[in-house]
Amino acid sequence: MIGSGILKGMAVTARNFVGSYFDKERLITVQYPEERDPLPENYRNFPFLIYDSDDPHAGLRCVACKICEKECPPQCIYIVKSDDKKPDYMGKPQFYPKVFDIDISVCMSCQICVEVCPFEAIKMDKDFELSKRERFDALLLRKEELSKSNQYYHKIHPIEAAAVDNNLADAAAAAEAKKKAAAEAAAKAAVAKAASSAAATSATPVKSAPAAPSSSEASS
Amino acid sequence: MTATVETLEAMERPPVTMGPRIEGELLEVSMGPQHPSTHGVFRMNVALEGEIVRKLKPVFGYLHRNHEKIGENTSYLGSMPYTDRLDYFCSMTNNWAYALSVEKLAGIEVPERAQYLRIILAELTRLQNHASLLGFLLNDMGAWGTPLMYAFREREKILDLFESLSGSRMMCDYMRFGGCRCDTPSGWIEQAINIVDRFPRFIDELEQLVVANEVVIGRTQNVGALSRELAINAGITGPMLRACGVNYDIRKVDSYGFYPQFKFRIPLGEHGDTYDRLMLRVLEMRESLSILQQAFAQIQPGPIMNPKVKIRAFRPPVGEAYGRIEAPKGELGFYLISDGGPNPYRYRVRPPSFINLTVLEDLCLGHTVADVMVILGSVDIVMGEVDR
Numbered sequence: 001m002i003g004s005g006i007l008k009g010m011a012v013t014a015r016n017f018v019g020s021y022f023d024k025e026r027l028i029t030v031q032y033p034e035e036r037d038p039l040p041e042n043y044r045n046f047p048f049l050i051y052d053s054d055d056p057h058a059g060l061r062c063v064a065c066k067i068c069e070k071e072c073p074p075q076c077i078y079i080v081k082s083d084d085k086k087p088d089y090m091g092k093p094q095f096y097p098k099v100f101d102i103d104i105s106v107c108m109s110c111q112i113c114v115e116v117c118p119f120e121a122i123k124m125d126k127d128f129e130l131s132k133r134e135r136f137d138a139l140l141l142r143k144e145e146l147s148k149s150n151q152y153y154h155k156i157h158p159i160e161a162a163a164v165d166n167n168l169a170d171a172a173a174a175a176e177a178k179k180k181a182a183a184e185a186a187a188k189a190a191v192a193k194a195a196s197s198a199a200a201t202s203a204t205p206v207k208s209a210p211a212a213p214s215s216s217e218a219s220s
Numbered sequence: 221m222t223a224t225v226e227t228l229e230a231m232e233r234p235p236v237t238m239g240p241r242i243e244g245e246l247l248e249v250s251m252g253p254q255h256p257s258t259h260g261v262f263r264m265n266v267a268l269e270g271e272i273v274r275k276l277k278p279v280f281g282y283l284h285r286n287h288e289k290i291g292e293n294t295s296y297l298g299s300m301p302y303t304d305r306l307d308y309f310c311s312m313t314n315n316w317a318y319a320l321s322v323e324k325l326a327g328i329e330v331p332e333r334a335q336y337l338r339i340i341l342a343e344l345t346r347l348q349n350h351a352s353l354l355g356f357l358l359n360d361m362g363a364w365g366t367p368l369m370y371a372f373r374e375r376e377k378i379l380d381l382f383e384s385l386s387g388s389r390m391m392c393d394y395m396r397f398g399g400c401r402c403d404t405p406s407g408w409i410e411q412a413i414n415i416v417d418r419f420p421r422f423i424d425e426l427e428q429l430v431v432a433n434e435v436v437i438g439r440t441q442n443v444g445a446l447s448r449e450l451a452i453n454a455g456i457t458g459p460m461l462r463a464c465g466v467n468y469d470i471r472k473v474d475s476y477g478f479y480p481q482f483k484f485r486i487p488l489g490e491h492g493d494t495y496d497r498l499m500l501r502v503l504e505m506r507e508s509l510s511i512l513q514q515a516f517a518q519i520q521p522g523p524i525m526n527p528k529v530k531i532r533a534f535r536p537p538v539g540e541a542y543g544r545i546e547a548p549k550g551e552l553g554f555y556l557i558s559d560g561g562p563n564p565y566r567y568r569v570r571p572p573s574f575i576n577l578t579v580l581e582d583l584c585l586g587h588t589v590a591d592v593m594v595i596l597g598s599v600d601i602v603m604g605e606v607d608r
Contacts, residue, residue, distance in 0.1 A: 003434065005433040011428070013366060016370065025418070028376060040384035040405070042384060042402070043383060071295065073301055108391070110301030110391070110393045111387065112297060115531065159405075
């Protein structure tokens, strides 16, 4: 019968209309500013810089190596390296960025800066309500606006942040162990040297013989 | 592939009579680039005789943004997020095509889990592309928002999957040469299985809505028929070619990825008209569902990235490679020439919708202006890919 196809189509429309009142799957929209869908863990928007502890300057992980600036496909990152150095999370003196700007009107949220960063210093934010009234440089984020604490990172990406913290702790522990081993080796070497020099002054060459292998052991 | 509904005599197109006018006078109309039905900034210069199209000249380039030249000045890794912006409906397949050509260029192996994930993501992309295309096509026919909203509702669920996997709904930037960027979050596969299991309900409803609908049949059957010879000669690929009855699917022909291990059929049309193109996409969605179910059954935990691949400062050996995949719109290929440096020497995209658009005039001649919109909708273009 002509028109039966249209009637069938109308039945589908009616089913969807009525279903939207009862079936959650047929009405998946939310009333946005009041209701919000939770963002998934992996959601990414624009990059930000992480600092440890409470001081955004002293705890900033970025060492101004400029890898992200070089790899950024739309080249929205601008970094000026500092003249002096400050200690990083492992206590090693490192450079820090004097200027770190990200033009988020150019950034395309590709996450490549996060992937290439060897210091876990830059991560993706989840804040998407960024419209500004100013026309010109309001979307050019400076270092002060970009720096956010590690606690904030834990809040927005809990699983990823825990993994990153573990990695950093492992790296710090490894560095600490290495440092300790080196210090011990140095101490042992010093002891051995002292012993051997003491032995040398007492002019008993038999005594200095066991000291030599121990020092080579420590250094290896 | 014809509907089981008797065709209406009255629905046959009546001869267009325009009253007295000067014979042979053509009116040139510029449709677009701001026309709502041109799927972006696409413009057609049509010469009309009454309401009948006598000449049609596509004009594009309004969205040109130097994609290929940017690719030649960016590192191999840096081009990956740009490929998302080609066909912004199917960023996952764009990523795959680019990754595939770089992998061919540098001879990189891809781990098994990444291969399965790529197939899952490509078929999910096909589902959401075809669903939204059918919605847009019906929208162009005058069904206004209804089928489009139903299609977008289903697409939204797939985009949510993409978002929880890659972090972004449309600009996924998920694949890398030698695998994928990150592993699936816990529960992702189950969520995807759930969505795929419920997808047939949408296809059934869509079929009820359109397949036997007299208006759809009247607007699409025998409209914009493409002959087999012309399709082959013009280099048409994808659903448009298969709607003419040519059995050519790169998943079968080129058997990239793990596709040879999957059992699926290639739906073929017969007449090559708009109705066949529409229905072929419905059938392809069903085949995609079967591929997805097989992939979900076979995927195993494992590494997702080839550990030998250096993402940063990646320099493939000197050579050239052409990697192609069956994107939802047709053959999507990336042709790369490497001179051993960090950037490709030549970076060329073979975009399916641009090449499928070349026969637009042949499809539209002799039809009315209203049909031009339907035909253009059935070609399935995305201007991001046409203009690059």
